[in-house]
Amino acid sequence: MGLTASGEHRTVSYAPESQEGWVATRLDFLVNWGRANSLWPMPFGTACCAIEFMATAASDFDLARFGMERMSYSPRQADVLICAGRVPFKLAPIIRRIWQQMPQPKWCISMGACASSGGMFDNYAVVQGIDTIIPVDVYVPGCPPRPEGLIYGIRMLQEKVKNERASDKGIRDEMEPDPSSQLYIPPPVIDELGEPFGNSVNQTRSGL
Amino acid sequence: MSRFEVVRTGASAPGAQPATQRNVQHRGGEANTSAKALQDKFPAGVKRVEVIWGETIVYVDPAAAHEIIRWLHDDQSQQYDFLSDVTAVEYRDAEVPIEIVWHLRSLPYRRFLRIKAQLPKGAALEIDSVMDIYKSADWLERECYDMFGIRFRGHPDLRRILMWESYKEGFPLRKDFPLRGRFSRSEQLRQALAQNPENRYSMEELTIADAFVDLPQDMRDRLSKGERTGE
Amino acid sequence: MSKRTVEVELSTSGLDAQGRPQRVPLVTNDGGTAVALEPPPGVEPDLEGEHMLINIGPQHPATHGVLRLVLELDGETVVRCIPHIGYLHCGFEKIGEYRQYNQIICWTDREDYLNSIGNNVAFALGAERLFGIEVTERCKVLRVIACELSRIMSHLVWLGTFCIDIGAFTPFLWAFQRREEIYRLIEKWVGARLTTSATRVGGMAADIPSGWMDGLRQFIRTFPHTLDEIDRVLTRNAIWVGRTVGLGVMTPDEAINWGLSGPMLRASGVDYDVRKDFPYLDYETYDFEVPVGTNGDVYDRYLVRFEELRQSVHILQQAADRLPDGPVNIDDPRVILPPKSKATSEMESMIHHFKVVMEGPRPPIGESYVAVESPKGEKGYYMVSDGTAKPVRWRIRPPSFVNLAAIPKMVEGHLLSDVIAINASIDIVMGEIDR
Numbered sequence: 097m098g099l100t101a102s103g104e105h106r107t108v109s110y111a112p113e114s115q116e117g118w119v120a121t122r123l124d125f126l127v128n129w130g131r132a133n134s135l136w137p138m139p140f141g142t143a144c145c146a147i148e149f150m151a152t153a154a155s156d157f158d159l160a161r162f163g164m165e166r167m168s169y170s171p172r173q174a175d176v177l178i179c180a181g182r183v184p185f186k187l188a189p190i191i192r193r194i195w196q197q198m199p200q201p202k203w204c205i206s207m208g209a210c211a212s213s214g215g216m217f218d219n220y221a222v223v224q225g226i227d228t229i230i231p232v233d234v235y236v237p238g239c240p241p242r243p244e245g246l247i248y249g250i251r252m253l254q255e256k257v258k259n260e261r262a263s264d265k266g267i268r269d270e271m272e273p274d275p276s277s278q279l280y281i282p283p284p285v286i287d288e289l290g291e292p293f294g295n296s297v298n299q300t301r302s303g304l
Numbered sequence: 305m306s307r308f309e310v311v312r313t314g315a316s317a318p319g320a321q322p323a324t325q326r327n328v329q330h331r332g333g334e335a336n337t338s339a340k341a342l343q344d345k346f347p348a349g350v351k352r353v354e355v356i357w358g359e360t361i362v363y364v365d366p367a368a369a370h371e372i373i374r375w376l377h378d379d380q381s382q383q384y385d386f387l388s389d390v391t392a393v394e395y396r397d398a399e400v401p402i403e404i405v406w407h408l409r410s411l412p413y414r415r416f417l418r419i420k421a422q423l424p425k426g427a428a429l430e431i432d433s434v435m436d437i438y439k440s441a442d443w444l445e446r447e448c449y450d451m452f453g454i455r456f457r458g459h460p461d462l463r464r465i466l467m468w469e470s471y472k473e474g475f476p477l478r479k480d481f482p483l484r485g486r487f488s489r490s491e492q493l494r495q496a497l498a499q500n501p502e503n504r505y506s507m508e509e510l511t512i513a514d515a516f517v518d519l520p521q522d523m524r525d526r527l528s529k530g531e532r533t534g535e
Numbered sequence: 536m537s538k539r540t541v542e543v544e545l546s547t548s549g550l551d552a553q554g555r556p557q558r559v560p561l562v563t564n565d566g567g568t569a570v571a572l573e574p575p576p577g578v579e580p581d582l583e584g585e586h587m588l589i590n591i592g593p594q595h596p597a598t599h600g601v602l603r604l605v606l607e608l609d610g611e612t613v614v615r616c617i618p619h620i621g622y623l624h625c626g627f628e629k630i631g632e633y634r635q636y637n638q639i640i641c642w643t644d645r646e647d648y649l650n651s652i653g654n655n656v657a658f659a660l661g662a663e664r665l666f667g668i669e670v671t672e673r674c675k676v677l678r679v680i681a682c683e684l685s686r687i688m689s690h691l692v693w694l695g696t697f698c699i700d701i702g703a704f705t706p707f708l709w710a711f712q713r714r715e716e717i718y719r720l721i722e723k724w725v726g727a728r729l730t731t732s733a734t735r736v737g738g739m740a741a742d743i744p745s746g747w748m749d750g751l752r753q754f755i756r757t758f759p760h761t762l763d764e765i766d767r768v769l770t771r772n773a774i775w776v777g778r779t780v781g782l783g784v785m786t787p788d789e790a791i792n793w794g795l796s797g798p799m800l801r802a803s804g805v806d807y808d809v810r811k812d813f814p815y816l817d818y819e820t821y822d823f824e825v826p827v828g829t830n831g832d833v834y835d836r837y838l839v840r841f842e843e844l845r846q847s848v849h850i851l852q853q854a855a856d857r858l859p860d861g862p863v864n865i866d867d868p869r870v871i872l873p874p875k876s877k878a879t880s881e882m883e884s885m886i887h888h889f890k891v892v893m894e895g896p897r898p899p900i901g902e903s904y905v906a907v908e909s910p911k912g913e914k915g916y917y918m919v920s921d922g923t924a925k926p927v928r929w930r931i932r933p934p935s936f937v938n939l940a941a942i943p944k945m946v947e948g949h950l951l952s953d954v955i956a957i958n959a960s961i962d963i964v965m966g967e968i969d970r
Contacts, residue, residue, distance in 0.1 A: 140594060142601050142623055143966050144648035144729055147692065151718075154711035169596040184969075185496035186468045187601060187622045190593055192497060216641070220476055220485030220492070221467075221626040228493055240729055278497055283490030290489035324814045330667055330899060356901045357664050385791050386807075388906070393919050393928040405917070407904060407932070411791065411807050418904070440794025443940040451628070466621040466969055476629055483626075483633055 132254040134163040138174030142181030145208035152243035182210035336360035370432035384408040387438035433459040451477040600965030623969040631929030635895030644730040647967040653685035659734035664903040689910035737871035738864030779834040783945035783957035797912025803831030809908035895924030
């Protein structure tokens, strides 16, 4: 479920001597199959990616074949938060609040370059990647990603859901941010990543 | 005319049919007739007139700007009834004053005019609001304040519009404001998350004492008079 | 519940010593520790007189983006509406001061993302005015085609989402299906569906590929059928008419004073279209009509935009017929990139390529404001140059920003469900409003 705040790795492991029997594995399969094939998205659409999301949901690309046509604009009834578009700082507490209002099990897809990393908006106003404020499962690059790209990201999320196991106790715990900074990535790392470096400085030809 | 039909007309303003401008001169083109009328009517208020790329720019004294715009709106021979834009320009050279720009259109006469007032940077950046003339100036002036810190005298509700109201970094479009803001990224995130927009979600929560001073005056008056809300 | 209980629960304990309202204490159930509550003298605790404050957004399906409307309701009637914007403010104008003119074109896609290619054209027109450049005839006609395709795309999104807000879901799917056809055309031309960056200062990024005009003509031939279909479903539909007639009325004088433009202004009866009144790209040579409404309500805005769709098809037909041959870019090496074949074989062209890419074209000192008729209204880019490759100031005149400012005026006295319809009829794009 995205980056961990404290640096521990949360892995799903199979011990050969695990107590899972046939019933448990069948139950896992059933539950994961149900979850993955009926992910109700909460479209947190802000900008251009939202239009491509709408195009993906419309008839030519059709999210209904993945069980995702039921858009849940209330976070209480949603499974996956699709953050489609750039998130400015003014919107940051809103998306944090929406994420907190979603009940488990929940996942997050960060759609587009702006949601994943701030995109082309490296300035005073835009959050440089929503993974600083909410935990992200799948990043879909593109500006905006083609509908096929978004569907590929959704398929990746479905694979991730299908690989979950009920025996992994902590996987559905609410992932909390670091209590001192309220951020999901340590602040020094955020500041270091936020500085322009290398060739990106020349790309803009302004040195900034 | 049936309710379901739409009246179709073309351009209805009088005069010759307008055409796409071609081969526009850089400087020295023909000025808008309003410029001459302004120079005659306000010889002290109008500082100079320039025509750049076919557009007439009238530089006015900041103290006279409101009066001049009022005259342009009210006078029958001018009728600049449409305020297209209010904005500001700060130049890279620190000596050059900040300019406030008004874009006015006269729909009956099909004219376009740009009015500019220069505010030197050393003094307070203040100018009269034109909201009493054009209602469209409301949000446009709020944005100007938010981005440049220019106060519009007489604007009833001059608060930030694009940034959040407790934004501490300053006025973003000023040239001394860095592109990425003054604070570090993690500090900007911390301040953004601390906005607490829900302080203003309900009247009940508005009665909490520490948010009271941030409320607009009319809301404070109504609360002081004992107005309450159900849940 | 007896009246006595209601009084206890609703009244406050009045004002404290500083004249501020006191915190409303919770009434406990055991009765013993409840604070004795007295209403302030002279004010009756009255259920009917209380207004409810409702918050719509910023995350909401029907606000068309991240718009926050705080409504003060008396029952279900709106007494006051306070819109809050800025939730999509991304610093476009600031960043424009740090980018060259051709680089800014990529930003113009993203602010009004429904009218991307139209914004590209608008910016290129403004920049070319600043540079003092006249583009070729072929480029002008291609830009007209681009603008009108963009207008159709924007109006189709508006139509689809407007229908969803009122409750009709099917026209949304029909509209998006037609949009996919335009996306395919644009993608063949420019390479991208939505964020096109199609123009350059002095021309276009690319000329249309061979066979593209056939695709366009195919679209022109088949699109009116969809319009007729949607027209049959909506225009004389009793539910549609009942939900849209008489809402959000703006008289012509109010509309002009509030700075409305585009279909909002024309629905109120004011005949102002930038293509007719301050033409660009030789629009005066095209034969088209500008629909103007009468009542200024939501229904008239729908009719005006619908008719604009038909007129756009008409303009596309004329543009497709008159597209001249010739170069699409001007032949000025200081401004526009030389053709690739020359840049890789001739030294001089390679130097020009290098200078245009690395330093960027530099306009003379001056400023320009060119307004175009975007689907939302009068869109303009005001650029100020100090002779360097990056503008001193890049101002976007956002039509939706000024149009939305009138929403408190338009929703007063209407019901809550009408607020959604009125908001949808303005056709806002938050990317443009907040920039």
